[in-house]
Amino acid sequence: MEAAEFRRRGKEMVDLIADYLENIEQRPVYPDVEPGYLRSLIPEEAPEEPDTYEDVVKDIERVIMPGVTHWHSPYFYAYFPTANSFPAMLADMLSGAIGCIGFSWGTASEATLVALLAARSRAVRMILASDPQRPETGITSKLVAYSSDQAHCSVERAGMIAGVRMKKIPTEQSDKYAVQGETLRRMIQEDKAAGLIPFYFCATLGTTPSCAFDHITELGPICNAEKIWMHIDAAYAGSSFICPEFRPLLNGIEFADSFNFNPHKWLLVNFDCSTMWVRKRSDLIGAFKMDPLYLKHDHQESGRYFYTDNSLFRSLKMWFVFRMYGLKGLQDYIRKHVELAKEFESLVRADQRFEISADVVLGLVCFRLKGSNEVNETLLKRINNGRKIHLVPCQLSGQFVLRFAVCARTTESRHIREAWRLITQLAEEVMQELPH
Amino acid sequence: MEAAEFRRRGKEMVDLIADYLENIEQRPVYPDVEPGYLRSLIPEEAPEEPDTYEDVVKDIERVIMPGVTHWHSPYFYAYFPTANSFPAMLADMLSGAIGCIGFSWGTASEATLVALLAARSRAVRMILASDPQRPETGITSKLVAYSSDQAHCSVERAGMIAGVRMKKIPTEQSDKYAVQGETLRRMIQEDKAAGLIPFYFCATLGTTPSCAFDHITELGPICNAEKIWMHIDAAYAGSSFICPEFRPLLNGIEFADSFNFNPHKWLLVNFDCSTMWVRKRSDLIGAFKMDPLYLKHDHQESGRYFYTDNSLFRSLKMWFVFRMYGLKGLQDYIRKHVELAKEFESLVRADQRFEISADVVLGLVCFRLKGSNEVNETLLKRINNGRKIHLVPCQLSGQFVLRFAVCARTTESRHIREAWRLITQLAEEVMQELPH
Numbered sequence: 001m002e003a004a005e006f007r008r009r010g011k012e013m014v015d016l017i018a019d020y021l022e023n024i025e026q027r028p029v030y031p032d033v034e035p036g037y038l039r040s041l042i043p044e045e046a047p048e049e050p051d052t053y054e055d056v057v058k059d060i061e062r063v064i065m066p067g068v069t070h071w072h073s074p075y076f077y078a079y080f081p082t083a084n085s086f087p088a089m090l091a092d093m094l095s096g097a098i099g100c101i102g103f104s105w106g107t108a109s110e111a112t113l114v115a116l117l118a119a120r121s122r123a124v125r126m127i128l129a130s131d132p133q134r135p136e137t138g139i140t141s142k143l144v145a146y147s148s149d150q151a152h153c154s155v156e157r158a159g160m161i162a163g164v165r166m167k168k169i170p171t172e173q174s175d176k177y178a179v180q181g182e183t184l185r186r187m188i189q190e191d192k193a194a195g196l197i198p199f200y201f202c203a204t205l206g207t208t209p210s211c212a213f214d215h216i217t218e219l220g221p222i223c224n225a226e227k228i229w230m231h232i233d234a235a236y237a238g239s240s241f242i243c244p245e246f247r248p249l250l251n252g253i254e255f256a257d258s259f260n261f262n263p264h265k266w267l268l269v270n271f272d273c274s275t276m277w278v279r280k281r282s283d284l285i286g287a288f289k290m291d292p293l294y295l296k297h298d299h300q301e302s303g304r305y306f307y308t309d310n311s312l313f314r315s316l317k318m319w320f321v322f323r324m325y326g327l328k329g330l331q332d333y334i335r336k337h338v339e340l341a342k343e344f345e346s347l348v349r350a351d352q353r354f355e356i357s358a359d360v361v362l363g364l365v366c367f368r369l370k371g372s373n374e375v376n377e378t379l380l381k382r383i384n385n386g387r388k389i390h391l392v393p394c395q396l397s398g399q400f401v402l403r404f405a406v407c408a409r410t411t412e413s414r415h416i417r418e419a420w421r422l423i424t425q426l427a428e429e430v431m432q433e434l435p436h
Numbered sequence: 437m438e439a440a441e442f443r444r445r446g447k448e449m450v451d452l453i454a455d456y457l458e459n460i461e462q463r464p465v466y467p468d469v470e471p472g473y474l475r476s477l478i479p480e481e482a483p484e485e486p487d488t489y490e491d492v493v494k495d496i497e498r499v500i501m502p503g504v505t506h507w508h509s510p511y512f513y514a515y516f517p518t519a520n521s522f523p524a525m526l527a528d529m530l531s532g533a534i535g536c537i538g539f540s541w542g543t544a545s546e547a548t549l550v551a552l553l554a555a556r557s558r559a560v561r562m563i564l565a566s567d568p569q570r571p572e573t574g575i576t577s578k579l580v581a582y583s584s585d586q587a588h589c590s591v592e593r594a595g596m597i598a599g600v601r602m603k604k605i606p607t608e609q610s611d612k613y614a615v616q617g618e619t620l621r622r623m624i625q626e627d628k629a630a631g632l633i634p635f636y637f638c639a640t641l642g643t644t645p646s647c648a649f650d651h652i653t654e655l656g657p658i659c660n661a662e663k664i665w666m667h668i669d670a671a672y673a674g675s676s677f678i679c680p681e682f683r684p685l686l687n688g689i690e691f692a693d694s695f696n697f698n699p700h701k702w703l704l705v706n707f708d709c710s711t712m713w714v715r716k717r718s719d720l721i722g723a724f725k726m727d728p729l730y731l732k733h734d735h736q737e738s739g740r741y742f743y744t745d746n747s748l749f750r751s752l753k754m755w756f757v758f759r760m761y762g763l764k765g766l767q768d769y770i771r772k773h774v775e776l777a778k779e780f781e782s783l784v785r786a787d788q789r790f791e792i793s794a795d796v797v798l799g800l801v802c803f804r805l806k807g808s809n810e811v812n813e814t815l816l817k818r819i820n821n822g823r824k825i826h827l828v829p830c831q832l833s834g835q836f837v838l839r840f841a842v843c844a845r846t847t848e849s850r851h852i853r854e855a856w857r858l859i860t861q862l863a864e865e866v867m868q869e870l871p872h
Contacts, residue, residue: 056760
C-alpha cells in the first residue's frame with residue numbers, strides 16, 4: 001500500500017471509526033467469548049501472499065469485535081476510565097506517521113517503580129556517605145518501603161522487582177480508608193528499632209478500590225523528617241485537580257518527592273499517556289544513568305535533556321486535546337462525570353435495600369446490597385452476564401462491594417438511570433432466590 | 437469535536453500524513469534547534485477556551501516539525517530502524533478508536549528485565565528448595581548475571597533495577613565481537629569458586645554497535661547445564677529470521693529460556709511493538725503474580741490467559757501488516773534492506789581511504805576512515821551538521837566507528853549512492869584539514 005491508496009483507505013477508516021463510536025451503545029459492552037475463541041477464526045500462519053484490504057476490513061467484525069470489551073461504551077462502568085477523544089485520535093494518526101521513538105514514556109505503575117528505584121539509590125548513597133565501609137548488599141536487605149493496604153497492586157510489584165521489603169499500612173473504614181500519620185509514624189519507629197531502614201512511602205490520592213485519599217498533609221512532614229521518599233500515585237484522581245473545587249485534595253503535594261497521574265485515564269487522551277513529576281531530577285537520572293556512545297548527543301554536557309526526540313511526539317495527543325477542549329472544556333468534562341456519579345449515588349441512597357460503602361468524592365460509587373457477600377457476588381455476576389453494563393468489584397473491610405465508575409466520554413444521565421433500572425431489576429431477582 | 441467533524445478532520449489528516457510521507461526527503465533529516473526551542477513557541481499554559489482546529493494544524497509546521505528527527509526519511513541511517521507502514525497506521529487508527537487497555541505490552545528493554553526478574557525468582561526458589569533455612573536477602577546478594585560487553589545498555593540497567601551483579605563478558609574483534617563459550621565457562625567457574633551464584637545470561641543476536649551474534653549453540657548448553665537462565669535479545673535482527681537464508685543465525689534457540697524481538701524495528705509495525713517468548717510460562721507468572729479482586733476474571737482458574745482484553749488490540753497493527761504484506765512481501769522488504777547495506781559496503785570497500793570495521797550480516801555497515809579517531813569524529817560531526825543524512829557512531833576495540841544502518845521503508849539505491857557521495861565529499865574536506 002503506497003500513499004495514494006492510503007489516502008483512500010485512511011478516509012474509509014475514518015468513517016469506520018466514526019460509525020463504530022456513534023453506534024457503540026448497540027453492541028454488548030462485554031464479550032461473550034471463551035479464551036482462545038480467536039484460534040479457530042484465524043489461520044495458523046501469516047499469509048504467504050498478501051490478503052486484500054477488503055478481506056482485512058471484513059474481519060474486523062468477524063474476528064475482532066466479538067472479543068472486544070467496549071471500554072468507550074456508555075455502558076462501561078468497570079475499572080477506571082481509559083481516555084478516548086477525536087482530537088487525540090487525530091494526533092495519534094500524526095504521531096504514528098512521524099513515528100519517532102519516545103525514550104521516556106510509561107504509565108503509573110512504571111512511575112511507582114521508577115520512584116522506588118530512585119529512592120533506593122538515594123538511600124544507599126546517603127548511608128554510604130556516612131559509613132563508606134558498609135557493604136551495599138547489606139544495605140538493600142535492610143531497606144523497607146511502605147504503602148497503603150488500599151494501594152494498587154503495582155506498588156507491591158514494584159517492591160518485588162526492586163527486591164526490597166514493601167509493608168502495607170492498614171487502613172480503617174472509620175478513616176475513610178486513608179493512611180493516617182500516626183499509623184505510619186508507629187510503623188517507622190518499630191522498623192527502625194528492629195534495625196531496618198525506612199526509605200520510601202507511596203501515598204495514593206484516589207485509590208482503586210474506593211477512591212480514598214491518603215492524608216499527605218500529615219504524612220508528608222513525617223516522610224521529610226525521616227528522609228523517606230514520598231511518591232504520590234494519583235493515577236485516576238490527578239485529572240480532577242484541574243478543577244479548583246477538587247484542588248484541595250492535592251494539599252500536601254509540597255512534601256512530595258515525586259508525583260504521577262495518567263491523563264489517559266480521565267483527561268481525554270488516548271492510552272497510553274502518563275505524566276511524572278520529580279522534585280530533584282538528579283535523583284532520577286543518577287539511578288539510571290547509562291552512557292553508550294550511540295546515545296550520546298551534543299547537548300549532554302549542558303545537563304539539559306533533549307526532549308524533541310522523546311516524549312514530544314507521543315504527547316502530541318495531549319497537546320491536541322488541551323487545545324481543542326481548552327481548560328474549561330476539560331473542567332466541564334470532569335465535573336460532568338462527578339455529577340453523574342452523584343446522580344447514581346442518590347439513586348442508590350434512595351433505595352433502602354442498598355448501601356453506599358465509601359464516600360463519593362469523584363466519579364466512583366462503591367455500593368452493595370445490604371446483606372451477605374454471596375448475594376452481592378451473585379448480583380454482580382448477573383449484571384455482567386447480561387452484557388448490557390459492565391462493573392467490577394472490590395473488597396472493603398471484608399465486604400464484597402460493587403464499583404460503579406463513570407467512564408465513557410459519552411455517558412449521559414439517561415445511561416445512569418438505565419443502568420440503575422437494570423441493577424435494581426436484577427437485584428430483585430437475586431433477592432427472591434437467595435437469603436440475604 | 438464530535439463524530440461528524442471527525443469524519444472531515446480525519447480525512448484531512450489522512451491527506452496531511454500522505455503529503456508528509458511523500459515529501460519527507462525534502463526536509464532536513466535532523467533538526468536544527470536547541471533544547472528548549474519549544475518554550476518560546478508555545479504558551480505557558482493550556483488555553484482557557486478551545487483553540488480552533490485550524491490553528492492546531494497550522495502549528496504542526498510552525499512548532500512541531502522544526503524539532504523532528506525524521507526517522508522515516510530515506511536519509512536517516514542512525515540507531516536502528518523504527519517501523520512505519522500504511523497498514524500499520526490504519527490499524528493504529530482503529531486500535532486508538534477501540535482504545536482497550538493492553539496490560540502485557542513492552543519493548544525489548546522490558547523483556548530483558550522481565551526475564552531477569554523471572555530468572556532471579558527461579559534461582560531463589562531453587563536454592564530455598566535445597567536449603568530452606570537460608571535467608572532470601574543473602575541469596576540475592578550472591579547472584580551474578582552475565583551479558584556481552586557489546587550488549588545494549590538496557591541489559592546493564594536491568595541489573596541495576598533488579599539489584600543484582602551484572603558482569604560484562606569481554607569480546608574480541610578476532611571473534612567478530614561474539615561471546616565465546618570458553619569465556620563464559622571460565623567466568624562461571626571463577627565466580628562459583630568465589631562463592632557467587634551465576635543465574636542469568638543475556639545473549640544478543642545482532643548487537644547494537646556492530647550487529648554481532650553471540651554463539652548460542654555453544655553458550656546454550658553451558659547455561660542449561662549450570663541452570664542459568666539464557667535470555668536472547670534479538671531486538672533488531674529478529675525480524676530477519678523470517679527469511680530462510682538468515683534463519684541459521686537463530687540456531688541454538690532450543691537452549692533458550694526466553695527470547696525477544698521488536699517488530700517495531702524492522703517488520704513494518706509502528707512503535708511500539710515488542711514480542712517475547714518464554715519457555716515456561718509459570719516461571720514468568722510466578723515472579724509477578726498479583727491477585728487483586730478488581731482484576732479477577734472468570735477464566736482465571738483454567739490457567740489460561742485471557743488475551744482479548746490485552747495485547748490483541750495493540751497488536752492489530754501487526755495483524756494488518758502481516759496480512760497486507762504477506763510473508764513474501766515482508767521477506768522482500770528485509771532482503772532489500774540487506775542488499776542496500778551490501779551495496780553500501782561495496783562502495784566503502786572500493787575506496788582505499790576507508791575500512792569496514794565489522795562483518796556486514798544484515799542491514800548495518802560499520803565503517804571508518806583509516807586513521808585517527810579524531811578524523812572520524814570530525815567526519816561524523818560534519819555529516820550530521822549537514823542535516824542531509826543522519827548517522828550515529830559506536831566504539832569497537834577502542835576505535836571510533838560510523839554506523840550506517842539502512843532504516844527507512846522508502847530507501848532506494850539512489851539514496852545509498854547519494855549518501856556515499858556526500859560522505860566521501862566531506863571526508864575529502866576533513867582529510868585536507870586534519871592529519872590522519
